[in-house]
Amino acid sequence: MSLSFEGRVVLVTGAGGGLGREYALAFAERGASVVVNDLGGDTKGGGKNSAAADKVVEEIRAKGGKAVANYDSVEEGEKLIQTALDAFGRIDIVVNNAGILRDQSFARMSDLDWDLIHRIHLKGSFLVTRAAWTHMKNQKFGRIIMTTSAAGIYGNFGQTNYSAAKLGMLGMANTLAVEGHKYNVHCNSIAPLAGSRLTESVMPPDLVASLKPEYVAPLVLWLCHDQCQENGGLFEVGAGWIGKLRWERSQGHIVRQKNQPMTPEAVRDHWDKICDFTDATKPTTIREAAQSVVSVLFQVESEGEVSSNPTAVAALAS
Ligand code: NAI
Numbered sequence: 001m002s003l004s005f006e007g008r009v010v011l012v013t014g015a016g017g018g019l020g021r022e023y024a025l026a027f028a029e030r031g032a033s034v035v036v037n038d039l040g041g042d043t044k045g046g047g048k049n050s051a052a053a054d055k056v057v058e059e060i061r062a063k064g065g066k067a068v069a070n071y072d073s074v075e076e077g078e079k080l081i082q083t084a085l086d087a088f089g090r091i092d093i094v095v096n097n098a099g100i101l102r103d104q105s106f107a108r109m110s111d112l113d114w115d116l117i118h119r120i121h122l123k124g125s126f127l128v129t130r131a132a133w134t135h136m137k138n139q140k141f142g143r144i145i146m147t148t149s150a151a152g153i154y155g156n157f158g159q160t161n162y163s164a165a166k167l168g169m170l171g172m173a174n175t176l177a178v179e180g181h182k183y184n185v186h187c188n189s190i191a192p193l194a195g196s197r198l199t200e201s202v203m204p205p206d207l208v209a210s211l212k213p214e215y216v217a218p219l220v221l222w223l224c225h226d227q228c229q230e231n232g233g234l235f236e237v238g239a240g241w242i243g244k245l246r247w248e249r250s251q252g253h254i255v256r257q258k259n260q261p262m263t264p265e266a267v268r269d270h271w272d273k274i275c276d277f278t279d280a281t282k283p284t285t286i287r288e289a290a291q292s293v294v295s296v297l298f299q300v301e302s303e304g305e306v307s308s309n310p311t312a313v314a315a316l317a318s
Pocket residue numbers: 013014015016017018019020037038039040041042043045052072073074075096097098099100120124147148149150191192193194195196197198199
């Protein structure tokens with residue numbers, strides 16, 4: 001059966017163009033009522049214009065869909081959610097997508113370049129999501145998307161500000177997934193790759209044209225559907241391909257002995273072992289991650305009696 005969003009109210013931030021526009025059109029086509037938010041400024045965060053959001057609302061309405069515009073910056077989180085409540089009476093889904101770029105090599109990065117990127121991407125997503133949170137908790141349904149980036153995951157020249165803010169959003173998503181879980185409020189992150197006005201300055205034109213936003217939107221729709229139980233996931237998506245990412249941790253090595261000081265030389269001498277990903281583990285919770293570290297205390301105390309693998313020790317200790 002096809003996935004319907006009938007009865008659902010969706011806010012897509014930065015939906016006046018690029019990926020956000022595609023999400024808004026796709027949700028509306030499947031029956032959702034959509035708040036099309038866009039400040040309508042330039043790619044660096046300057047200016048504002050209602051035309052961008054209006055145009056997408058017109059497109060949706062022309063196809064018989066339900067949409068209203070909101071022209072506030074995501075820094076006015078409450079106002080965006082109020083538009084959803086005023087127009088449609090509820091809020092079910094928030095797609096944090098609005099974004100700008102202020103690339104600069106690190107030595108030239110100004111306070112303004114740093115602050116504006118954090119204000120729009122990280123704080124904006126916080127403010128919009130916080131405004132929706134209680135409504136979602138109370139109704140025991142919510143789906144939130146954070147738009148992170150490969151620049152944050154892998155690093156990218158000239159993007160210290162953007163990388164930091166984008167991985168900040170991933171950190172926020174990880175904790176929202178924990179806090180929202182029992183209320184059926186799920187939060188997932190995507191790192192998209194698509195042609196848009198943000199990428200046209202760094203990609204050749206044929207790639208901008210080929211990497212269509214419509215090859216990203218179906219993942220966002222699935223993650224936001226009530227049938228989807230995914231929570232706290234991170235996905236790279238582009239060109240019609242979707243992959244999931246997770247943390248990997250080496251088995252590691254204990255470089256300390258009972259009643260002996262821990263030294264940097266011991267760290268150096270075991271460096272290969274510390275960095276060896278053979279039989280790596282994949283912790284998924286903070287409890288799991290911390291438990292294996294704490295269990296090292298037990299192992300050092302009972303020196304020589306158990307394996308030097310903290311994960312195995314954790315199993316013994318628990
Ligand atoms: P885009 O520039 O076409 O879309 C971003 C939209 O956000 C614009 O319409 C802009 O007016 C709006 N916006 C900017 N500041 C705003 C504010 N303060 N309040 C409300 N709206 C605001 O760019 P694109 O590529 O569609 O980007 C969407 C998201 O995806 C961004 O968060 C971007 O960082 C992220 N992203 C995109 C990638 C790509 O390959 N296109 C790669 C990785 C991340």
